[in-house]
Amino acid sequence: MIVSEEHMQGVEAAENVPRLVTDNRGLVAHNIGKRFKKRPVVRGVSLELQRGEVVGLLGPNGAGKTTCFYIITGLITPDYGHIVLDGNDITNLPMYRRSRMGIGYLPQEA
Known part of the structure; x- marks a missing residue:
């Protein structure tokens, strides 16, 4: 099927459709941390x-x-810190929204 640009005028992309990212800023995790019960398991991790x-x-x-x-994938939430993808803070986004933005996870058992 071919759709002309004329037919697409005024049509906005749905929110749940993956988009081509033109801004290539990548992934930044800044000072993330997590505790399980009272035990710290991740402390102040940053990466870019x-x-x-x-x-x-x-x-x-x-x-x-x-x-x-x-x-980073959204399976668990950090106790502190931020995760940014292409300039957008995704720290509190659920896993399915992160997946639509380009972050994927495939467990070994799959």
Whole structure:
């Protein structure tokens, strides 16, 4: 199906449709932290990634690597800190909204 620009005038994109990101600011996690009960498991973690960049997060067992990942993807919420994607604060967005913005998670068991 081909739709001409003339037919698209005045038509706005739905909010739930993924959009091409023209501003390539990437992902920033600033000073994120999480406690489980009274035990701090992530303290003051910050990172900055450009779109398309591939990185590895290394550390010993129990260092908080998975918890950091879960906070960024929206599986759990941080107790403090902010997560910004392409200039938009996504700290309090649910996982499905983050997915529509380009953050995905595929568990090993899938």
